[in-house]
Amino acid sequence: MKLKQLDIVLVTKIYNEHMVIDFPKEELKPLDMILKLIEENRYEAMGLYDGDLLTGYVFIVRIDNSYLLDYIAIFPEYRNDGKGSNLLSLLAEHLDDADSIIVEVENPKYTDDGALADLQTRRIGFYKRNVCRDTGLRVSCFGAKFIILEMGANSIESVDKVWDLYEALYKSFLPEDKFIKNVYRI
Numbered sequence: 043m044k045l046k047q048l049d050i051v052l053v054t055k056i057y058n059e060h061m062v063i064d065f066p067k068e069e070l071k072p073l074d075m076i077l078k079l080i081e082e083n084r085y086e087a088m089g090l091y092d093g094d095l096l097t098g099y100v101f102i103v104r105i106d107n108s109y110l111l112d113y114i115a116i117f118p119e120y121r122n123d124g125k126g127s128n129l130l131s132l133l134a135e136h137l138d139d140a141d142s143i144i145v146e147v148e149n150p151k152y153t154d155d156g157a158l159a160d161l162q163t164r165r166i167g168f169y170k171r172n173v174c175r176d177t178g179l180r181v182s183c184f185g186a187k188f189i190i191l192e193m194g195a196n197s198i199e200s201v202d203k204v205w206d207l208y209e210a211l212y213k214s215f216l217p218e219d220k221f222i223k224n225v226y227r228i
Contacts, residue, residue, distance in 0.1 A: 043090060043091065043092055043125070043128045043129075043132065044090075044091050044132065045088045045089070045090060045091075045100070045129075045132045045133065045136055046088060046089050046091055047086070047087070047088055048087040048088060048089050048099070050077060050080070052087075052089065052096075053076065053077065053080065053087045054073065054077070056087075056089075056099050057073045057076065058073075060099070060115065060117065061113060061115075064113075064115040065113060065115075066186070068184050068185050068186060069183075069184065069186050071112070075215065076101065079103070079215055083104075084103065084104055084105070084214060084215070085101065085102070085103055085104065085112075086101070086102050086104065087099065087100075087101045088100050088101075088102075088133075088136070090116070090125060090128070090129045090132070092120075092125070096117075097116060097117055097120040097125055098114075098115055098116035098117055098120065098125055098126070098129055099113070099114070099115060100113065100114045100129060100133055101113040101114075102133075102137075103211050103214070103215070105210055105211050105214045106141070107139070107140055107141045108140060108141045108142040108143070108144075108207055108210075108211070109137055109140055109142070109143045109144070110143075110144050110145075110146070110208070110211045111133070111143065111144070111145040111146070111193075114126075114129065114130075114133075116129065126168060126172075127168075127171075127172050130169075130172040130173060130174075130193070131172070131173070133193075134173055134193060134194060137194060138194070138195070140194050140196070141196060142192065142194070142196055142198055142207055143192060143193045143194040144177070144190055144191065144192050144198075144204065144207060144208060144211075145169060145174055145190070145191040145192065145193060146181075146183065146186075146188040146189075146190060146191075147162070147165050147166050147169055147188060147189050147191060148162045148165065148186060148187065148188060148189075149162070149180060149187045149188060149189045150162035150163045150166070151187070152187040166189065169191050169193075170191075172193075173193045173194075174191040174192065174193045175191060175192055175193070175197070176189065176190075176191055177190045177191060177192050177198060177201060177204040178201045178204070179201050179204045179205055179208065179227070180227065180228045181205075181208065181225065181226065181227055181228060182224075182225070182226055182227075182228050183212070183224065183225050184224045184225070185224075187228065190204055190208060192204070205227055208225075209221075209225070212225050
């Protein structure tokens, strides 16, 4: 298994064929925003390859030497055999010198759908089994309620500092008025 940088053609294909299915519409950034951020070297899109076979992807936002894991998914036909764990492990290696890496995961406390709450709880467990720690920060981002985790060797010393980083990452690509209206601590 290896991570490889994705070109614009593959990013567009993954976005149109997978991301629109893998993520709720309200959580999905517009493709043109993602492509612009890649062009500006503030965003990375990588594929998880098993030999020559693309099996999943991870997209990350970068500001200085800190990162937000923006989107991560294994294609459905390759799930449940450790590829997600491999992807997180390879990502941790790729970002081994990062100051901070934060991860958003949906908070099951905010849904009345039992099946969805179970899925969200399993996702949290997956991340915690795979090098992620709970920061204590809870946010609302465009209506989605997230628990903020961190991964990597470095730990952010306080919830306020995690919020400062989260805010800086989002403000790096969102206009101030959109940020104020749509992203806040809960």
